[in-house]
Amino acid sequence: MQRLTLTPGDNLILAPMLAELAKAYDTIEDPELIARAPVLARSLPAHLLEFLEEFRLGEPSALCMISGLDVDEIQLGPTPTHWRDSQYDSPAFPQEIFFLLCATRLGDVFGWATQQDGRIMHDVLPIRGHEHYEIGSNSLQHLSWHTEDAFHPCRGDYVSLMCLKNPDLVETMVCDAADLDWSTLDVEALFEPAFTQMPDNSHQPQNTGQSTGDPTVDRLRARSFALIQSWNDDPVKRPVLFGDSQSPYMALDPYHMKTEGWPERSLRAFRGLCDQIEAKMKDVGLRPGDCVFIDNFRAVHGRRSFRPRYDGTDRWLKRLNITRNIRGSRAWRRAADDRVIY
């Protein structure tokens, strides 16, 4: 893992810059703020910009962590009970802006019409009733390791998490493709489009809000949910590996894969890969102020189980999806500068 710790000097420069921006906008979802972010990000400390650029282009690791951002847990107040409405009057707005600026150095942030009401910045927090459900807001059940949005051709190049609270130091788990011994795996079979991948539960209609108030958006969203439904009923077969056969990129979410009907060789290759991933999985305990950027092509990730508190002190992360090729999803978006995939 690549690591950078912000210095007290960095925080001295960042605090007024972030406070000023937080005063100028109401929410991190403001399209004007998000559009300005790549330009604003040029004012981040130079060593931070260099660090992110090295991670982006050189792929020295599938994971990089920026720690040391000031977070005042008292000022944060209670952890919300749901992601709904958390984007307004956010007590973490300055931190959200920092996270957004860093993210835009790696690519373009985007959202899904079918996930967390089409928001760009997500909340990851335990939700009552989800304790044993396979979704990021579960708790008593671990979150199975996965490629973020493995089922979708427009999945992000990076998924990133910013920690606001993690009182029990619940671990995010990550497996870096660099730690796998590809010479012992049937890479050729894993490059074949033979693997049934279904959408994960976070994109199911029952887990999003109701009407957006905009009939056009509602109609488009309904169409997206219908597509999700069709991929559920009639799952698409995709390759698990792609890119360079010597050092492959991965896309898999085994919890949402159906192995029925797979050729014997594909099944064996898949099981071999999953076994090795499990053996090489590492734990990363995020602390308040940590921003972690996970290369979604070069790592899979999940989260250990934990006991939720539901007393306002729960674990609370923010999440951003980042793509290096926003035009690759142009057919799925309403306009060139629209960041929501329908």
Ligand SMILES: NC(=[NH2+])NCCC[C@H](N)C(=O)O
């Ligand atoms: N194996 C899985 N659970 N995959 C889906 C991961 C969770 C999903 N990204 C969410 O926001 O809830």
Ligand SMILES: O=C(O)CCC(=O)C(=O)O
């Ligand atoms: O909670 C975590 O540490 C990871 C969450 C995650 O992977 C997800 O929500 O998709």
Ligand SMILES: [Fe+2]
């Ligand atoms: Fe995830």
